Amino acid sequence: MPAKRSPARRPTMKDIARRAGVSESAVSFALNDRPGVSEATRARVRRVAEQLGWRPSTAARALSGEGAATVGFVLARPADTLGVDSFFLQLVSGIQEVLAERHLGLLFQVVEDIADECAVYRRWWAEHRVDGVLVVDPRTDDPRPDLLDELGLPAVVIGGAPDERHPGLSTVWADDAGAMASVVDGLYGLGHRRIVHIAGLAGLAHTERRIRTLRAEAERRGLTGVESVTTDYSDAEGAAVTREVLRSAAPPTALIYDNDVMALAGVAVAAELGFSVPADVSVVSWEDSALCRMVTPWLSALSRDSMEFGRTAARELTALLDGGPARTVRVPVPRLVERESTGAARDA
Amino acid sequence: MPAKRSPARRPTMKDIARRAGVSESAVSFALNDRPGVSEATRARVRRVAEQLGWRPSTAARALSGEGAATVGFVLARPADTLGVDSFFLQLVSGIQEVLAERHLGLLFQVVEDIADECAVYRRWWAEHRVDGVLVVDPRTDDPRPDLLDELGLPAVVIGGAPDERHPGLSTVWADDAGAMASVVDGLYGLGHRRIVHIAGLAGLAHTERRIRTLRAEAERRGLTGVESVTTDYSDAEGAAVTREVLRSAAPPTALIYDNDVMALAGVAVAAELGFSVPADVSVVSWEDSALCRMVTPWLSALSRDSMEFGRTAARELTALLDGGPARTVRVPVPRLVERESTGAARDA
DNA sequence: TGCTGACACTCAAGCGCTTTAGCGATCACC
DNA sequence: GGTGATCGCTAAAGCGCTTGAGTGTCAGCA
Numbered sequence: 001m002p003a004k005r006s007p008a009r010r011p012t013m014k015d016i017a018r019r020a021g022v023s024e025s026a027v028s029f030a031l032n033d034r035p036g037v038s039e040a041t042r043a044r045v046r047r048v049a050e051q052l053g054w055r056p057s058t059a060a061r062a063l064s065g066e067g068a069a070t071v072g073f074v075l076a077r078p079a080d081t082l083g084v085d086s087f088f089l090q091l092v093s094g095i096q097e098v099l100a101e102r103h104l105g106l107l108f109q110v111v112e113d114i115a116d117e118c119a120v121y122r123r124w125w126a127e128h129r130v131d132g133v134l135v136v137d138p139r140t141d142d143p144r145p146d147l148l149d150e151l152g153l154p155a156v157v158i159g160g161a162p163d164e165r166h167p168g169l170s171t172v173w174a175d176d177a178g179a180m181a182s183v184v185d186g187l188y189g190l191g192h193r194r195i196v197h198i199a200g201l202a203g204l205a206h207t208e209r210r211i212r213t214l215r216a217e218a219e220r221r222g223l224t225g226v227e228s229v230t231t232d233y234s235d236a237e238g239a240a241v242t243r244e245v246l247r248s249a250a251p252p253t254a255l256i257y258d259n260d261v262m263a264l265a266g267v268a269v270a271a272e273l274g275f276s277v278p279a280d281v282s283v284v285s286w287e288d289s290a291l292c293r294m295v296t297p298w299l300s301a302l303s304r305d306s307m308e309f310g311r312t313a314a315r316e317l318t319a320l321l322d323g324g325p326a327r328t329v330r331v332p333v334p335r336l337v338e339r340e341s342t343g344a345a346r347d348a
Numbered sequence: 349m350p351a352k353r354s355p356a357r358r359p360t361m362k363d364i365a366r367r368a369g370v371s372e373s374a375v376s377f378a379l380n381d382r383p384g385v386s387e388a389t390r391a392r393v394r395r396v397a398e399q400l401g402w403r404p405s406t407a408a409r410a411l412s413g414e415g416a417a418t419v420g421f422v423l424a425r426p427a428d429t430l431g432v433d434s435f436f437l438q439l440v441s442g443i444q445e446v447l448a449e450r451h452l453g454l455l456f457q458v459v460e461d462i463a464d465e466c467a468v469y470r471r472w473w474a475e476h477r478v479d480g481v482l483v484v485d486p487r488t489d490d491p492r493p494d495l496l497d498e499l500g501l502p503a504v505v506i507g508g509a510p511d512e513r514h515p516g517l518s519t520v521w522a523d524d525a526g527a528m529a530s531v532v533d534g535l536y537g538l539g540h541r542r543i544v545h546i547a548g549l550a551g552l553a554h555t556e557r558r559i560r561t562l563r564a565e566a567e568r569r570g571l572t573g574v575e576s577v578t579t580d581y582s583d584a585e586g587a588a589v590t591r592e593v594l595r596s597a598a599p600p601t602a603l604i605y606d607n608d609v610m611a612l613a614g615v616a617v618a619a620e621l622g623f624s625v626p627a628d629v630s631v632v633s634w635e636d637s638a639l640c641r642m643v644t645p646w647l648s649a650l651s652r653d654s655m656e657f658g659r660t661a662a663r664e665l666t667a668l669l670d671g672g673p674a675r676t677v678r679v680p681v682p683r684l685v686e687r688e689s690t691g692a693a694r695d696a
Numbered sequence: 697t698g699c700t701g702a703c704a705c706t707c708a709a710g711c712g713c714t715t716t717a718g719c720g721a722t723c724a725c726c
Numbered sequence: 727g728g729t730g731a732t733c734g735c736t737a738a739a740g741c742g743c744t745t746g747a748g749t750g751t752c753a754g755c756a
Contacts, residue, residue: 010474012712023736028714038734055474059416060712062407063741069475070455077441089433093425093458100457105477107418108456109448110441126358126403127417128742129453235638264642271644290583294612295643296619360742371706376744386704408742411711476712 011052020048031056058105062128070105071317072130076117076137077110085233085261086289087306088136091158094310095134102318104131114139118147125151132317134158138205145169154320158313160205162328170316171328172309176206179302179334180213183256183284186336191345192254192282194225196245198238198266200258202230207258210286214256225250231262238262242269246281253345254282260291263299267341278343288337297340304334359400368396379404406453410476418453419665420478424465424485425458433609434637435654436484439506442658443482450666452479462487466495473499480665482506486553493517502668506661508553510676518664519676520657524554527650527682528561531604531632534684539693540602540630542573544593546586546614548606550578555606558634562604573598579610586610590617594629601693602630608639611647615689626691636685645688652682 013031017024022041029036030045037045062068073095075088092106099106107130111117121144124130133153135144138160145166148155156170157163163171187195197214200207211228218226229245231237238257245252246269255270257263263285267277275281277297285292288303309331316329361379365372370389377384378393385393410416421443423436440454447454455478459465469492472478481501483492486508493514496503504518505511511519535543545562548555559576566574577593579585586605593600594617603618605611611633615625623629625645633640636651657679664677 010476010712014712024713025715025737026735029735032714034715036734041734053470053474055471057411057476057712059407059410059476060741061714063405063411063712063743064714065741066714068407073456085437086433089437089458092456096458100459103471105455106457107453108421108440109454110437110444111448122401123403123451126401128358128405128407235642261638261642264639268642268644290609291612291639294583294609294616296616362742370704372743373707373745374705377705380744382745384704389704405742408711409744411713411742412744413711414744 010057011054012057013054015052016045016048016054019052020045067131067321068105068129069103070107070130071099071314071321072107072109072121072124072133073136074117074120074133075108075110076112076114078112085259086291087259087287090306091136091310091313094307094312095314096310097307098311098314098318104318114143118143121147121151121153125153131321132156134313134317135160137201139203140205140208141203142205154317156313156317156320158309161209168326170320170326172313172316172331173328174206174304174309174331175333176209177213179286179336180210180256181217182333183302183336184214184217187254187256187282187284187342188221188223190254190282190343192252193223193345194250194252195223195254195256196226196241196252197228197256198241198258198262199228199230200233210258225252231258233259233262235261235265239265239269242266243273246270246273246275251275252281254284254342256284256286258286260285260287260289260299260301263287263301264291264295267295267299278341280346282343282345283341284336285341286334292339300339300342301337302334303337304332358405359402360405361402363400364393364396364402367400368393415479415669416453416477417451418455418478419447419662419669420455420457420469420472420481422465422468422481422483423456423458424460424462426460433607434639435607435635438654439484439658439661442655442660443662444658445655446659446662446666452666462491466491469495469499469501473501480504480669482661482665483508485549487551488553488556489551490553502665504661504665504668506657509557516674518668518674520661520664520679521676522554522652522657522679523681524557525561527634527684528558528604529565530681531650531684532562532565535602535604535630535632535690536569536571538602538630538691540600541571541693542598542600543571543602543604544574544589544600545576545604546589546606546610547576547578548581558606573600579606581607581610583609583613587613587617590614591621594618594621594623599623600629602632602690604632604634606634608633608635608637608647608649611635611649612639612643615643615647626689628694630691630693631689632684633689634682640687648687648690649685650682651685652680 013024013027017027026037027045030042058069109120133155135155135157138157149168158172160171160173214228229241257266263283270277270281277283285299285301288301292299292301312331361372361375365375374385375393378390406417457468481503483503483505486505497516506520508519508521562576577589605614611631618625618629625631633647633649636649640647640649660679
């Protein structure tokens with residue numbers, strides 16, 4: 001069909017009203033499943049609307065108090081850290097799946113840091129842009145819950161721990177502590193006594209949970225060669241830390257990486273330093289993705305269903321928007337997929 | 349909407365008008381830098397607005413014909429193909445950088461296929477949700493330009509070739525043909541005569557451009573052992589194709605992968621089959637990322653600045669929204685970063 | 697002095713939708 | 727056969743903003 005440069009006006013309720021021979025209000029009632037019109041009229045109006053390809057103008061809807069039919073998602077990452085990260089795209093795509101069903105839009109924004117993120121929330125709120133937001137990367141000392149409370153913006157925190165102080169927020173989280181405990185348990189069983197955890201960003205709630213749990217598990221077993229080192233999640237830092245610990249006097253026999261990218265980088269460094277995986281050092285990636293099957297040996301990884309995580313979060317948010325109570329829901333603990341990068345400790 | 353705890357009402361222009369002792373219209377004039385108010389009044393109104401933390405309601409703005417202050421971005425990907433892809437996040441983050449300056453929102457949506465994508469455009473248009481859209485992954489036979497034309501939605505096609513038939517669309521593209529020619533040239537110079545191009549999705553405009561160019565270059569030089577094989581960009585297909593071609597009677601001495609993920613998978617397969625890189629087979633990745641420095645040997649790759657790509661596209665879109673003419677702008681040709689995975693052909 | 701026009705500002709309509717109040721007709725009921 | 731409910735629908739206001747058409751004031755000029 002050749003491009004027709006026609007005006008292409010959007011049909012409005014007035015058009016429908018005229019064609020159906022009723023008032024605008026009747027159309028509104030009919031289209032919104034409200035009492036006030038007969039079934040016959042409702043059907044007729046529906047038919048005309050369909051025929052005209054009518055869709056409610058979100059602007060008008062929002063103006064008359066119905067909310068913006070949009071939820072917000074802010075990713076606070078320094079631009080250059082936005083690397084190879086399958087998690088967020090998958091999360092978002094799960095979120096979308098749920099939102100799309102309800103014709104909710106997703107307003108997305110990448111910013112540099114939390115301060116900017118807060119500014120974005122304020123702006124969105126003042127501009128009536130979103131009805132609620134999804135918050136990721138909760139921190140141990142996080143200004144966002146307070147802000148959202150203050151603004152009265154419904155929100156779901158993704159990956160946070162249950163938070164008593166903000167009863168208005170829903171939380172969707174995975175039990176990192178449990179997962180860490182089971183990983184350590186597994187490694188201990190394989191004879192590993194010196195374990196280094198190459199963690200993610202310090203200050204992130206789940207990073208801290210993992211670190212705390214690792215420390216607790218170590219203490220419980222009287223292990224001394226166990227530590228966590230925080231990084232910025234980049235391959236560069238992952239590699240650097242790996243190099244450092246493997247070169248130490250008593251190198252660890254097992255490495256736990258907080259994401260797949262660092263695990264991969266770590267394996268490369270290990271190879272370079274003459275460490276064989278898993279004979280000399282075992283490696284576990286706390287994130288499963290295609291990457292883990294792209295190196296030799298294949299990486300054992302904690303696998304979770306990120307899309308489902310997103311779906312769950314989105315469902316909680318829609319529930320909140322529907323006036324439901326805030327809830328805390330726990331998604332399944334990530335499952336350790338044992339591949340080739342983990343084995344018995346050499347000196348066991 | 350459910351009644352949230354504290355009302356926290358947003359200030360409106362009426363509030364400002366009252367506090368400043370002028371009419372709403374005067375406020376509008378003052379705040380929008382329009383003539384009609386004295387500088388003194390303008391300053392006073394500005395001050396009050398600031399003080400009240402006022403921000404225009406996008407809904408109201410949109411309703412009164414000002415547009416939605418939002419642009420749309422649809423990613424059509426089967427959910428399970430959303431893998432490790434640094435390109436899009438970087439692209440989006442470049443886009444945001446430009447949009448944020450102008451306080452434009454980015455409405456983001458992931459869908460299954462192009463048909464859904466078209467449906468989303470129609471919906472967004474009918475709902476007055478976006479003022480323009482950014483289109484990625486243009487195809488050789490693409491229904492989207494026609495649709496956008498019909499809807500009169502300003503749009504920028506990212507990665508398309510210049511398109512005479514749609515004078516209303518802007519295009520931002522990289523010269524894949526030139527890049528491919530230079531890569532082939534380089535490989536030819538190293539003595540490579542049998543080259544296989546593990547391409548991306550058939551039907552994508554840039555995939556076809558690369559394939560056509562490769563064929564042309566091969567013909568020009570009378571090479572017969574040169575071919576392109578299309579894939580779905582996944583590591584699985586990348587690996588499968590690699591395995592197949594390396595096992596053939598006359599295996600290629602150089603492989604060009606359309607993305608980093610497949611290149612990585614390919615290198616793993618090569619190793620598995622006993623091919624040493626680059627001694628037995630050279631590898632080039634058409635996408636540079638951290639991944640390329642995470643394998644041994646480091647991968648030679650075509651590097652481009654994805655964020656800048658995004659910025660350029662966003663700038664074109666804002667220009668279009670400002671009423672500027674549609675343009676076709678070419679971003680710099682990707683540059684081949686020679687690392688360790690390319691070398692002289694063994695049988696040269 | 698009277699007239700014009702620039703200027704600073706106000707009024708009111710309108711964008712597309714929701715929603716409350718209200719109106720006439722029908723119906724049940726005593 | 728009158729009273730009051732109920733039903734199906736319309737009229738009109740209002741959400742927060744823009745905008746074109748006024749209104750009133752004052753400087754400048756003949």
